[in-house]
Amino acid sequence: RFDTVNGDLTDTYIKVNRIMAFLIPALMMILNILIVAILWFGSVRIDAGNMDLGALIAFLQYAMQILFSLIAMAVMFIMIPRAQAAADRIEEVLEVKPEIKDPVYSIASSKERGYVAFDHVTFRYHGAEEPAVKDISFSAGPGETTAIIGGTGSGKTTLVNLIPRFYDVESGRVLVDGIDVHDIPQEKLRAKIGFVPQKSVLFTGTIADNLRYGKADATEDDVIYAAKIAQADEFVSSMKDGYNTMLSEGGLNLSGGQKQRLSIARALVRRPEIYVFDDSFSALDFKTDAKLRAALRNETQNATVILVAQRVGSIMDADRIIVLDGGTVAGIGTHKELLGSCEVYREIVSSQLSQEEMA
Ligand SMILES: Nc1ncnc2c1ncn2[C@@H]1O[C@H](COP(=O)(O)OP(=O)(O)O)[C@@H](O)[C@H]1O
Ligand SMILES: [Mg+2]
Numbered sequence: 001r002f003d004t005v006n007g008d009l010t011d012t013y014i015k016v017n018r019i020m021a022f023l024i025p026a027l028m029m030i031l032n033i034l035i036v037a038i039l040w041f042g043s044v045r046i047d048a049g050n051m052d053l054g055a056l057i058a059f060l061q062y063a064m065q066i067l068f069s070l071i072a073m074a075v076m077f078i079m080i081p082r083a084q085a086a087a088d089r090i091e092e093v094l095e096v097k098p099e100i101k102d103p104v105y106s107i108a109s110s111k112e113r114g115y116v117a118f119d120h121v122t123f124r125y126h127g128a129e130e131p132a133v134k135d136i137s138f139s140a141g142p143g144e145t146t147a148i149i150g151g152t153g154s155g156k157t158t159l160v161n162l163i164p165r166f167y168d169v170e171s172g173r174v175l176v177d178g179i180d181v182h183d184i185p186q187e188k189l190r191a192k193i194g195f196v197p198q199k200s201v202l203f204t205g206t207i208a209d210n211l212r213y214g215k216a217d218a219t220e221d222d223v224i225y226a227a228k229i230a231q232a233d234e235f236v237s238s239m240k241d242g243y244n245t246m247l248s249e250g251g252l253n254l255s256g257g258q259k260q261r262l263s264i265a266r267a268l269v270r271r272p273e274i275y276v277f278d279d280s281f282s283a284l285d286f287k288t289d290a291k292l293r294a295a296l297r298n299e300t301q302n303a304t305v306i307l308v309a310q311r312v313g314s315i316m317d318a319d320r321i322i323v324l325d326g327g328t329v330a331g332i333g334t335h336k337e338l339l340g341s342c343e344v345y346r347e348i349v350s351s352q353l354s355q356e357e358m359a
Helices: 002-048 053-095 156-161 186-192 207-212 220-229 233-237 256-269 286-299 335-341 343-358
Strands: 116-123 133-140 145-150 171-176 193-196 274-278 304-308 320-325 328-333
Touching (some): 002 053, 133 156, 133 320, 133 328, 145 156, 186 193, 207 220, 220 233, 220 256, 220 286, 256 274, 256 286, 328 335, 328 343
Parallel strands (some): 145 304
Antiparallel strands (some): 116 171, 320 328
């Protein structure tokens, strides 16, 4: 599909550029012939004595100004349809109605806190043939850590994205605190969840601004406390302007691990009931990773933690490990249980152990 569109675009561009390639030299040719003609006829008249040099030069200048205006006008006529098309596209985007709508009647909030449950959830991306996740069921409560492991493309990110309702499920239900996420106003739902995405999103502004995003009224102490847990305090403090250091768009002036730590700190500042970490430790070295996890365990004792991980070593002590394979659950249980019962899990474990042994 992409190839045909791309081919189309290439053809159009080649055509346009061919026309331009003829048009521009042709225009230049006319322009230059005109200049030569003016000079030629002018010089003949000067020679004959009925015109002086100043008048010729003035005439030439005026002629050039008029000609350039004409060219500018021609360019305008090229630009207007383009601008029109661009404006249409922008309008299309602005007019998109969000697919995720708030419930008309929201169910009175429940007293439960920090419960996440999936009830036979199946989800398919728009236009995809195969569901990205199929028939997922599990539940997690406060004080528990649920780890999700599986190969690339097995649906880990998709699964965790369903918790804050970034997408609507195709069938089944996602429950947060016992209520279907359909029936919770988005603002309320997302306030419960501290979501650390796979790709950290930082914006232009100071580090403190970035950490306060999501809880604008956080005090300086809150921010520093969260940064300490996320093992970010050290490198932030060593910067010249500390927490007032300006970040460029996307945090280009930071390393991957530093971005991940800031993004974790941002979630911690909000102190949500539910933490979701999507592969948020992948760019950290072993030592930082271990320190961060120890601090995090302390901080999130009473919260619900759902984390996507790559390394078996870092999830062995989770209360529940969900093994995903091609969008389906290959097994749910503790490390020990899965070693005994789940072939896919054994494969992941043995491949990582042998890798570490080789290293
Ligand atoms: N935005 C999207 N649109 C369409 N398909 C997607 C999108 N994101 C992921 N997928 C597909 O869904 C499957 C699961 O992807 P993902 O959840 O990102 O896996 P993981 O995080 O385990 O690597 C993959 O086959 C991927 O190609
Ligand atoms: Mg992922």
